[in-house]
Amino acid sequence: MFPWPLVGRSSLLLASLLLAAGHFPRTGVAAAPPALPLSASEYSVVTLGDSSSGVNVDVFLDLVCIDTKKAWPVIKQVIQTYDRAVQWRFHQFPLPYHTNAFIVAKGAVVAATYGNDTAALSYMDIAFARQIQVSNELTQGMTYKAVEGVVAAWVQEATGLESEVVRRKLQEGGVEEAVRFSFKYATIRSIFGTPMFVINQMLVPGLDGGSDVMDWEEYLAPLLTQMARES
Secondary structure (H helix, E strand, O other): OOOOOOOOHHHHHHHHHHHHOOOOOOOOOOOOOOOOOOOHHHHOOEEEOOOOOOOEEEEEEOOOOHHHHHHHHHHHHHHHHHHHHOEEEEEEOOOOOOHHHHHHHHHHHHHHHHOOHHHHHHHHHHHHHOHHHHOHHHHOOOOHHHHHHHHHHHHHHHHOOOHHHHHHHHOOHHHHHHHHHHHHHHHHOOOOOOOEEEEOOEEOOOOOOOOOHHHHHHHHHHHHHHHHHHO
16 A cells, blocks of 8 residues: 555645645645655665756666666656756665565665766666576576675776675675665665655656657656746
8 A cells, every 4th residue: 555645646746836836735645754754865875967856866776677677768868857956866676585686776876885876877877788687597597795896896897996895885784785775765765666756745656668759758747847936
């Protein structure tokens, strides 16, 4: 059961506008759950755009998820279309019982922490392009450290860090903790799969791995138009 309602597009847009303006509706659409002690950005592996934007999109993804891979090119295109007018926060939600997904998620944290957002996005591109390399079929005879070696090569390519440095960073407790916190944050926000999207604190069931740019525009364009009128 969602603590946030599954609402139609018109209701979502109205609720999002109210939330963006700092007003929570008392009837019709329920407000989002109480915020965690830290902001959503504290749990994201990458944050893009202006923090003062009235439109915020939280993307919950798994780098070894086929549906997330399918959605990735569209997400990147939408980001380019709206540039800094929308703030984007990317949260990792690796499958909890898939070891390789956890290792790949750690790689993203290393790329973001010891590189930058550009390096982290480059790492994500690499991870999606080479997703098959960490599939169950190709890694069933490999050890945990061997899979880490595959991921370390991706991080090295994205960041330029030395291979041994990357391997050491992948084993740091803080990196593992970041992935665990990201997963816990997602579950608190009622995320149960990937990719899933939240716009201005409202879960959007109408967007998924099969959505195209026009689907995104149906949600974002009216919000940005309203923000422009109010500015």
